[in-house]
Amino acid sequence: MERPLDTDEGHTADAVEHRTPDAVERLTPDAVRAHAPGGLAELLVDAVDGGASVGFLAPLEAAEAAAWWSGVAEEAAAGVRDVWVAHAPDGRLTGVVTLVRSGTANGRHRGEIARLLVHSSARGRGLGRRLLAAAEAHAAATGLRLLVLDTQTDSPAERLYRGAGWTEAGTIPDFAADPAGTLRPTTLYYKRLG
Secondary structure (H helix, E strand, O other): OOOOOOOOOOOOOOOOOOOOOOEEEEEOHHHHHHHHHHHHHHHHHHHHHOOOOOOOOOOOOHHHHHHHHHHHHHHHHOOOEEEEEEEOOOOOEEEEEEEEEOOOHHHOOEEEEEEEEEOHHHOOOOHHHHHHHHHHHHHHHOOOOEEEEEEEOOOHHHHHHHHOOOEEEEEEEEEEEOOOOOEEEEEEEEEEOO
16 A cells, blocks of 8 residues: 655655656557567566466466567557556556457447556556556547456456456356466456446
């Protein structure tokens, strides 16, 4: 939990160092391409190394992670996926989230939140919530009325989603392997917008 800033300059021993919050911005397809081999790949490798079940098995090589993000850039260029990142004042990427639009005629009202990742060195600062809020706001502003996502059951992410007003729809046993290859249950969530 963040402590409030101490505004009394006479008590420097108790003062909390002022940190500029990490900026959250939506990336263009070209920016996704530019960050794919560096910061985006690093975020994905860090998540998999940390045990996050995000579609990859460990160890995840940086080249494989970069190739995946290059594919995301193509989806962004096609208007299928939007990408937001958080970055520290020094420019280092500290988090990412994507919003995938349904490609079916009867699903144009919905999207999926996918790959919400916060670097292990940047956790506990509210970045996950800020990234999620940016994607949700954009989804609502562009006419989406329903969002869905899935996450490994009993993962720390569940607390974030519940706290952000997402509703649990159910759990599927043995849905996906974690990075070590062990089958784990996945919980599905949804959120109505507007």
